[in-house]
Amino acid sequence: QVQLQESGPGLVKPSETLSLTCSVSDGSITTHYWNWIRQPADKKLEWIGRIHASGTTDFNPSLHSRVTMSLGTSKFSLQLASVTAADTAVYYCARGTTFGAGNWFDPWGQGTLVIVSS
């Protein structure tokens, strides 16, 4: 069973760039879609975007202008620029399924809390 683990700073200053990495325990980085999803406290889960092993990306239009994703060896990364307090959330990474056009999420990482504050 593949395992995902998020890592990165838990505190980011306003206007700076949030950077997170998701480590993937098996070799499936080369064959799936890889997603970032976030959940602010007491709010809905929000899909941020995804990157495919081929390098193609899809982003939520609400965040598109600020998001960058990249793929590495057994890991993938998220960068979110010009953050504000509204970007404070638990950030999850998740693998897209091999069915459903890759648009279901299984499994997920445990999540990492990122607080935006000066």
Add this chain to the structure above:
Amino acid sequence: EIVLTQSPATLSLSPGERATLSCRASQSVNTYLAWYLQKPGQAPRLLIYDASNRATAVPARFSGSGSGTDFTLTISSLEPEDFAVYYCQQRKDWPLTFGGGTKVEIK
């Protein structure tokens, strides 16, 4: 953006009882709907996809139904480990969106 509305927000039941959770979409999503379970301190887990298909290793007491705009997740007999938060998600249209969740708590 397709908005998913889940009801009720909280469901108070006893172990062994039947749970019925609802997810309503703001426009048709055909059967492109999934359900996830999230236990406290854990990551969400895929339960049901394409409205009615159980994911790998999901017990048979979980079942999903519906199409178009109205969907139901049924837990036929609640086990202690089923008390958690359940989310629905659609893949009919971009961006992918989630419902606000239903918390199933012990009565």
